[in-house]
Amino acid sequence: MCSFFSNIMLNKVNDMKENTERQNQSLLEKILDHKGLIFIIGGILIRMFMLVFYYYTHLIDPSKSWGDVGINFRGGYHYPPFTISLLGVFRVISFGLVEIFAFWAFLLEILTIILFYLVLKSFKISNLEYVYGLFLINPFFFLNNVFSLENCGYHITDSFFFIFLFLALYFYPREEKWSRYLFYIFLAISAVAKFYTLPIIGFFFLKFLIERDWEELKRFLICTVPIVFVFLISPIFYLENYFYVYILWNEFGEDVLPLYVRLIIIAIMSLSYIFFRLKKGGIIEITFFSILVMTVFLFFSKPFIRYFQPLLIYGILTPYIFFTFTLNLRFIKRRINFDNNLLVFYSSFIFVGIAYLIIIFLL
Numbered sequence: 001m002c003s004f005f006s007n008i009m010l011n012k013v014n015d016m017k018e019n020t021e022r023q024n025q026s027l028l029e030k031i032l033d034h035k036g037l038i039f040i041i042g043g044i045l046i047r048m049f050m051l052v053f054y055y056y057t058h059l060i061d062p063s064k065s066w067g068d069v070g071i072n073f074r075g076g077y078h079y080p081p082f083t084i085s086l087l088g089v090f091r092v093i094s095f096g097l098v099e100i101f102a103f104w105a106f107l108l109e110i111l112t113i114i115l116f117y118l119v120l121k122s123f124k125i126s127n128l129e130y131v132y133g134l135f136l137i138n139p140f141f142f143l144n145n146v147f148s149l150e151n152c153g154y155h156i157t158d159s160f161f162f163i164f165l166f167l168a169l170y171f172y173p174r175e176e177k178w179s180r181y182l183f184y185i186f187l188a189i190s191a192v193a194k195f196y197t198l199p200i201i202g203f204f205f206l207k208f209l210i211e212r213d214w215e216e217l218k219r220f221l222i223c224t225v226p227i228v229f230v231f232l233i234s235p236i237f238y239l240e241n242y243f244y245v246y247i248l249w250n251e252f253g254e255d256v257l258p259l260y261v262r263l264i265i266i267a268i269m270s271l272s273y274i275f276f277r278l279k280k281g282g283i284i285e286i287t288f289f290s291i292l293v294m295t296v297f298l299f300f301s302k303p304f305i306r307y308f309q310p311l312l313i314y315g316i317l318t319p320y321i322f323f324t325f326t327l328n329l330r331f332i333k334r335r336i337n338f339d340n341n342l343l344v345f346y347s348s349f350i351f352v353g354i355a356y357l358i359i360i361f362l363l
Helices: 002-024 027-032 035-060 067-075 081-092 098-122 128-136 139-145 156-171 177-194 200-211 214-237 244-254 259-276 283-299 305-317 340-361
Strands: 321-328 333-339
Touching (some): 035 128, 067 081, 067 098, 067 156, 081 098, 081 156, 081 177, 139 156, 139 305, 156 177, 156 305, 177 200, 200 259, 200 283, 259 283, 283 305
Antiparallel strands (some): 321 333
8 A cells, every 4th residue: 555655656756857847948948849840841831932932933034944844844855655644644734834834843742742751651660750850851852852043943753753652662561462562563663754763673583583482573573564564665666766765865874984884883783782682681672772773873874963862761761770869958958869860861961062063063
């Protein structure tokens, strides 16, 4: 009986201590307690502001360039057939107005960030609001997909890719048998949308072959081969000048590195991974290594640092705490975990700096 009352008194004392600590919190600490929600609201509001900004700047200066949006509105010429078809659909529903086309680009950007929230939930990422908020204010993602002072910052074809990649990632952790089929289907669609994930065809095939996982190999081939054949191989027989897409990329690359050098680079990367890591690597790891291989090839063909955006997604989806420290100042006291999310966020500033250096010296 005495221990029962002692526990009650101890709980009351602890509650009083917690209430006192909450009351003694500084305004900054109270704000930091809700930093995730603040980041989310800020990330969404700044995206809405940029849309209004683009309409305003082009209203006062109609001759101003719409950038990538304007190029795709007039007609994409160096994309795979699937992406060209999607662009055609959005041109039709834009009714000949680039302003409406820009609005669709904005909506697709919003759709990508909504899908990534669902991906984080599907992967059961802890501190969901905080992680998602950091993603929304990540300078590398924002500057590559939304922000631009000179024209319109949206890259609608990148949104196509991210939408299908995020749909694939959303279904991967689910336990239903059919979810794995959807994972492979959407991953294949992302590959035919913008090439980034195309190397999965070879890597997954070898992995399942080495492991003799015939059921998974069958599932993978059923879902991916028809999509790749329809959208990347069959156009050879009915699209005039189809190979120009690939020839154009090689022409871009010849100004940077000869084709054989680019092929040697990705061959070394691929063979090293196959011999030393493929068997141990998980499906998600192999997916993003495939993206790395393709983006390295694309980068040495046309040096845009934004090709490497998807690799930061892998950093966000692989939770890891590097070290922990306590910040104890007069006005704030907090325990800080330097984890994969902070690493991705701060490294994004480095990527932004590299991007500007490339623009200044190479482009």
